[in-house]
Amino acid sequence: MLEFLIPNNMICHATEAMLFASIGCAVLAVLITQMKISSIGFTTAHGAFAGATIGMFLGVDTTIAAIISSFFLACILGPLSEKSRMSIDTTLGVLFGSMMAIAIFFYAWMQQLGIGSGAASLLFGSVISLYRExxxxxxxxxxxxxxxxxxxxxxxxxxxxxxxxAEIAGIQTKPMIYAMLFMIALMVALTLPIVGGLLLYVWLVTPATIACQFCGTLKQMMIVSPVIAAIISLCGTFISFTYNLPIAPFSAMLFTVVFAASVLIPSKRQITNTNERVEMKV
Amino acid sequence: MNDPIIQLDDVTTIHEGSTHPTIQNISLKINRGEFVIVGGPNGAGKTTLLETIAGRLPIISGTVLVCGFDVVHHGPQIRKKLGYVIQNFDFDPYTPFTVEEVLLMGRYGLLGFCKRPGSDDFTAVEQSLTQMGIISLRKSHIGRLSGGQQQKVLIAHNLAKKPDVLLLDEPFSNLDLTTREHVCDVLCRIADAGVTIVMVSHAFDALPARGVRAVVMKSGKIVLNKVIPPEQVQDTVRHISNDTNA
Incomplete structure (x- = not known):
């Protein structure tokens, strides 16, 4: 798609993948952070990781296995929380631990058996090994x-x-929540091969937290978050190719640096906030 | 006036996960335009009564009709005609919504799929802001307002919906006396315009000058249901609450 801009096929594919993944994740990041469901994103990310390792162990497509695993998690979250009479947060804690255990078990087993040579890419991602599909x-x-x-x-x-x-206003919240969970699950499963199970969470949270520092309204966040994510991911990709660095970890570090800078530099939002408080006191 | 807009017949409801019903075998008729005060001691089932009317709780037995619709089967239709000012709200200081946006949300349930708010919606928001005297706060972020101001915004959010029935759960809890009187005055005016008000409250120092229907609850049951002068509400509720504590 971007071959007319980037003639090198490998760099072009990596750029496209990072661009699409970062924009999609950054929009979902606004929903995740503002609805305060970041533990759902975290657990789904590790669910996809567990699914992919099982898929690799069984010799099936890791992306499909990750999608099935994430969807399964999204489906059982609500009913499990109700059935076990635990808060959703506790349920997520249990599921997160279980998913991590499954993923590490199969990862370690494959290492022992000497199979699954690409298993490390599930942990850290490998943006250059993606297929066009x-x-x-x-x-x-x-x-x-x-x-x-x-x-x-x-x-x-x-x-x-x-x-x-929202419920009192007549909005059907349950179908909306499930739709969001399924989209998070799908996004996570497709982004997993690029950035890996351990770093995925950076893309699902950090862009929105950076946008939060500068934006006062949800609409602004919805625009600024993907723009920031796209710029950081593209910069990360190009710098990594130039200096031969691992793409996903370097981009994740760039996100963290920008987040730290956004917190340290007084933003419009912080200034507005202070002014509003002063006005109210007066 | 004998036009029941809310009708509960022998209703028993239970909170999800609970084994005991919270309100039991309650029957109540409320007519259009009535101003109803629901009082009683803590744990009497006042909020549960509002939640039941709003169709937010499972009904074990009996029927609840609001605006002629059964709440079990016609929840979405009823919610378009119903306003509900909730208790115990807590907005993060960084909630990314202005007062104007919050009021507009009151109109969202009335809009269809994919429809954007139109001039009618913005007019309704403007009227509600003016009614509640918070027009100067329209561009402020709700999370950075005081508790009392947030309370007024939530009432205005419901007024923007132009409901037939307005349920209020402790609407005066964060308000000073002057503001309570102002809010009560607004509520009286909308009741006079035909909106039915059902208000749970422990504060009886700002009540409408006209007669109100007092519904007093105790242990999940209605123990008093009659129209009384406003000056008698406080003594009546206190008397029954003390009886309970004894």
């Missing part, structure tokens, strides 16, 4: 996420404000 898949899920937010913006914003108020 996987890049198209990323583009498709990115478009779906953006369309979902655009079409259901009023429902999403009310749910972010207060779920009970």
């Amino acid at each position: 996987e890049i198209y898949g990323l583009l498709a899920i990115m478009v779906i996420v953006i369309l979902f937010v655009a079409v259901f913006y009023k429902e999403i914003s009310t749910m972010i404000f207060n779920r009970k108020i």
